[in-house]
Amino acid sequence: MTEFTEKIIWYIQNIPRGKVLTYGGVAALAGNPGAARQVSWVLRSYTEKLSLPWFRVINSTGGISIKNIQGYTLQKTLLEKDGIVFNEKEKVDLKAYMWDGTPSSP
DNA sequence: AACCTGACTTCGG
DNA sequence: TCCGAAGCCAGGT
Numbered sequence: 001m002t003e004f005t006e007k008i009i010w011y012i013q014n015i016p017r018g019k020v021l022t023y024g025g026v027a028a029l030a031g032n033p034g035a036a037r038q039v040s041w042v043l044r045s046y047t048e049k050l051s052l053p054w055f056r057v058i059n060s061t062g063g064i065s066i067k068n069i070q071g072y073t074l075q076k077t078l079l080e081k082d083g084i085v086f087n088e089k090e091k092v093d094l095k096a097y098m099w100d101g102t103p104s105s106p
Numbered sequence: 107a108a109c110c111t112g113a114c115t116t117c118g119g
Numbered sequence: 120t121c122c123g124a125a126g127c128c129a130g131g132t
Contacts, residue, residue, distance in 0.1 A: 002129075023114050027128085035128045036114040043113060045130080057113080065113045075113090 004030055008042045011101065015056040018083045019099035020092065022060045029101045040065075055079055056099075062091040 007030035015021050021029075023036040032038070039057065047054045055078040059065045066072045076086060084092055 005129075027114090032128070034115085034126085037112055038114090038128050038130085040113045041111080041128085041130065047113095054113080059113080060115060067113075071113080 004032055004035070005038070005042060007031060008039055009046060009050065009052070012039075012043070012052050012054070012057060013050070014103055015053055015099050018097070020056050020058050020079070020084065020094075020097045021099050022058060022094070023065075024060055025098065026057060036060075056082070058092065062094045064090070 008026055011021065011026050011029050023039040024033065026039045027033060027035040043052065043054050043057060046052060055075040058075075058079075064072050064075050066075055076090075079092070080086070084097055086092055
């Protein structure tokens with residue numbers, strides 16, 4: 001695994017409760033803005049092994065990308081448990097919830 | 107080495 | 120505003 005991939009994992013693990021990050025956002029923080037798809041690959045490959053907070057990663061429109069209805073519902077439920085609110089279009093306010101990458105932001 | 111895959115993103119019609 | 124097409128990157132076969 002490359003250093004880039006390790007950074008992706010690090011950022012995902014450090015997303016604070018109540019915050020989210022987009023796939024492209026994680027890739028950008030990890031140093032490669034164009035590698036959003038690699039982030040999805042990491043989630044699919046390492047979520048179970050490393051117990052990653054996978055549900056805090058959403059797409060650039062503020063919505064959930066999981067196709068499977070059960071996975072979609074699970075992710076939405078977990079995010080709401082974090083205090084994140086979805087609007088009538090099933091989207092969250094990225095300007096309010098997007099994590100800036102700072103480990104401690106109280 | 108070539109080709110395929112994916113829980114993505116962006117741009118043009 | 121909405122949808123399809125093309126672009127993107129690393130890992131797996």
